[in-house]
Amino acid sequence: MEDRLDAVPARVPAPPEAPPPVRLADGLAYGGDYNPEQWPREVWDEDVALMREAGVNLVTLGVFAWGTVETADGVRDWSWMDDAIELLHGSGIGVDLATPTAAPPQWLLTAHPEIAPVLADGYREPAGGRNAWCPASPVYRRFALRHVEALAERYGRHPAVRLWHVGNELGGGNARCHCERSAEAFREWLERRHGSLDAVNAAWGTAQWGHRYDRWEEVMPPRGRHGAPNPGLFLDYERYSSDALLAHYLAEKEVLGRHSDAPVTTNLMVGAGAQVVDYASWAPHTAVAANDHYTSVDDPLREQDLAFSGDRMRGMSGDRRPWLLMESSTGGPSWQQRNRAKDPGEIVRHSLGHVARGSDGAMFFQWRASTAGAEQFHSAMLPHSGTRSRVWREVVELGRHLHALAEVRGTTVEQARAAIVADDVAGWALQHGLKPHRGLRYGRELREWHRALWERRILCDVVPSTADLDEYDLVIVPTMLVVDEAAAERLRAVPERGGTLLVTYLSGVCDVNGQVITGGFPGAFRDVLGAWTDEFYPLQQGERVRIDGDVLGGPVAVEDWTERVHLEGAEATVRYESSSLGGGPAVTRRAVGDGAAWYVSAPLPSDAVDGLVRRLAEETGLEPTAETDPGIEAVRRVGDDRSYLFLLNHAGTDRKAEAEGHDLLTGERVGPTVTVPAGGVRVLRE
Secondary structure (H helix, E strand, O other): OOOOOOOOOOOOOOOOOOOOOOOOOOOOEEEEEEOHHHOOHHHHHHHHHHHHHHOOOEEEEOOOOHHHHEEEOOEEOOHHHHHHHHHHHHOOOEEEEEEOOOOOOHHHHHHOHHHOOEOOOOOEOOOOOOOOOOOOOHHHHHHHHHHHHHHHHHHOOOOOEEEEEEOOOOOOOOOOOOOHHHHHHHHHHHHHHHOOHHHHHHHHOOOHHHOOOOOHHHOOOOOOOOOOOOHHHHHHHHHHHHHHHHHHHHHHHHHHHHHOOOOEEOEEOOOOOOOOOOHHHHHHHOOOOEEEOOOOOOOOOHHHHHHHHHHHHHHHHOOOOOEEEEEOOOOOOOOOOOOOOOOOOHHHHHHHHHHHOOEEEEEEOOOEOOOOOOOOOOOOOEOOOHHHOHHHHHHHHHHHHHHHOHHHOOOEEOOOOEEEEOOHHHHHHHHOOOOOOOOOOHHHHHHHHHHHHHHOOOOEEEEOOOOOOOOOOEEEEOOOOEOOHHHHHHHHHHHHOOOEEEEEOOOOOEOOOOOEOOOOEOOOOHHHHOEEEEEEEEOOOOOOEEEEOHHHOOOEEEOOEEEEEEEOOOEEEEEEOOOOOOOOEEEEEEEEOOEEEEEEOOOOOHHHHHHHHHHHHHHHOOOOOOEEOOOEEEEEEEOOOOEEEEEEEOOOOOEEEEOOEEEOOOOOEEOOEEEEOOOOEEEEEO
């Protein structure tokens, strides 16, 4: 009988009602990926003893263990996993049990090579990579769900299992597959989404280049290396690919739910750029949203990247619910060109930075450093040098701190009054295809505006385009090239109700299908902004244009992008001073009742963004979380009758903050002025 995969829904299914709060441990979760199958049995007892010394209370088990359990088709040996789970449970360590479907076994890949993903150029990925399977493959789905069923039947009611962990970084290695089965599934998805081939032709504007489709069989995924797919085709294939992976996650989740009451999640990879899938549509389907976060060696503001990631996780989690840092590193990872070790104190400070912004724990990859395999030089909680290392000492210290912070579990980060809108579909659209400037990157503006708020210690939620914006006094929309009408309407309502809306260049230019909204840029927002652009002026390599206005604090030079802007109800607060745009508006403001709508037509340098954010904070009455010296990050978590102020010093010298309370990390009563040591952290129960 031919394998058949259930159709991928053309709309992401509605999420279930918000699940109850997840309790993974008595306090904050602490631990990491544990791979006992890589080690002789006598090492396991040492592992568990050291876990208890470090304060570990939760480990992720079995992520890559499919082939070590199912050693041949239908032949399973559970003995080592039985032993490992009992050993952990007997030591009071909970298990985040993974379905090992990220790593199909070699016997399956050999018997069914067709399950491997195919790249856009037709190259089929060989065995040995990450997530080496096609989301549209019914053969893979059948074998995967069969093993998940066996796993859930065996351990679904085991008291050690605190959480189910579906796969691993879904989309990391198989975000897009271009095989024939994927092409068939894509056509089925298109028919359900658009209803007819005529509707597809209209949505994609296929009259351009004469690419009209007359039969469904003619529609193919974007293939080849020419780099100029139809924007509508490209965006729909990105959406389909995200939905196909989500459908697989939901299929595994459904099997687990038949055998277990433990909550289910999967580890996302949320950062500032366009994500591999549309995580905002995934997060509601997890019992607790989980993230893997690694800093980049060439990032000069690693701690701000960490803060952005946490703010985005919180913005996707709904009602600011706690989320979980599922993976991070104690030192250098293994996949960057030059992997960077962490400086003394960074393990603690970075981990508590995630907790400050809503994570109910700190987890790592991995527990014990591997001596073999692709990730043999990836850092770990227990490094190759063992317990005499600085890393181990800081791992133990972090465990003590997390134990001291147990009462923080379940609290939420206080309500932010500022929001930045991040949209993965807009990010995909900006970074691919033929654009006026093909070097622009979506994450640049997201990070820049977030940085300016972060340095002023103004809390900011990074929210999806579907979010309710009523709680926010300031909403920033950076380079959101593609926007649907419902999101545009919510954004236009912000100044109408008395809030402040700031829109940057290349936002609202195209509709949900990637078609340009005619009548002047930015089409979706030009009326509320009271300003419009008739022509883009991308700048050439090394070219600079000067702009000036009191709101920026003086003249600055911009690069990469400028526009010819016309006023239609707004005022020019900043003007271009050089180039053919000289004298024209560069930044505009329109008063809308008690609110305001701003337009920024060029990528401002950091000092100019700082000047404008200073004005926006004054205009909206935004206050910092705490008054501190520069270099201190301040975030507050709140419960029903208590609040906790996290103070993290990223500077190389001691800094001060105006705050008082009981420091949970030292046991001291401090204030009204608190000294935060260089590279250190204070957590005050206020």
